[in-house]
Amino acid sequence: KKYIRDIPDFPKKGIIFKDITTLLKDGIAFKDTMNILYQRYKNKKIDKIAAIESRGFIFGGALANSLGVGFVPVRKKGKLPAKTLSITYQLEYGSDTLEVHCDAIEKDDKVLIIDDLLATGGTASAVSEIIEKIGGEIIEIAFLIELEFLRGRDKLKNHEVFSIIQY
Numbered sequence: 492k493k494y495i496r497d498i499p500d501f502p503k504k505g506i507i508f509k510d511i512t513t514l515l516k517d518g519i520a521f522k523d524t525m526n527i528l529y530q531r532y533k534n535k536k537i538d539k540i541a542a543i544e545s546r547g548f549i550f551g552g553a554l555a556n557s558l559g560v561g562f563v564p565v566r567k568k569g570k571l572p573a574k575t576l577s578i579t580y581q582l583e584y585g586s587d588t589l590e591v592h593c594d595a596i597e598k599d600d601k602v603l604i605i606d607d608l609l610a611t612g613g614t615a616s617a618v619s620e621i622i623e624k625i626g627g628e629i630i631e632i633a634f635l636i637e638l639e640f641l642r643g644r645d646k647l648k649n650h651e652v653f654s655i656i657q658y
């Protein structure tokens with residue numbers, strides 16, 4: 492927790508933004524974080540890591556590399572070049588659309604979903620839906636940070652959820 496910086500009123504008033512750049516710039520803290528994830532998942536027979544743009548890519552990319560498994564980017568609308576499956580989900584104000592390549596996952600691939608932070612769970616819930624639609628079996632959904640008071644886990648009830656740090 493001492494490496495995570497609170498930024499009040501970012502990106503808008505009333506939100507306390509959890510800034511992880513202060514953790515990432517510290518080589519030991521970043522390595523320790525990745526080691527927690529590596530130890531947890533090294534024997535879980537994971538085939539693919541699906542990570543959520545954009546901060547999820549940092550942890551997902553590093554973990555996929557150390558586990559020696561595939562990396563699947565889940566991206567904002569219009570960024571992926573080949574055929575995609577997309578999902579639109581509600582945000583507090585408005586909606587957002589995420590996409591994944593249709594051929595990113597083989598049927599019954601064991602998939603770990605990863606993002607930096609679990610807030611309301613809307614994003615991770617949409618991602619888990621899309622990963623299952625293209626045939627993946629979700630082993631767990633992992634976060635660096637969980638904002639427990641927002642009860643994001645309730646939206647992810649059908650899945651195992653892991654977080655390193657809780658607020």
Ligand code: AMP
Pocket residue numbers: 506507508509510543546606607608609610611612613614615643
């Ligand atoms: P949610 O769909 O509400 O669980 O929001 C999760 C997504 O929004 C994650 O990709 C986070 O990176 C981002 N996010 C939401 N709340 C915060 C926060 N307080 N600080 C940093 N990132 C946040």
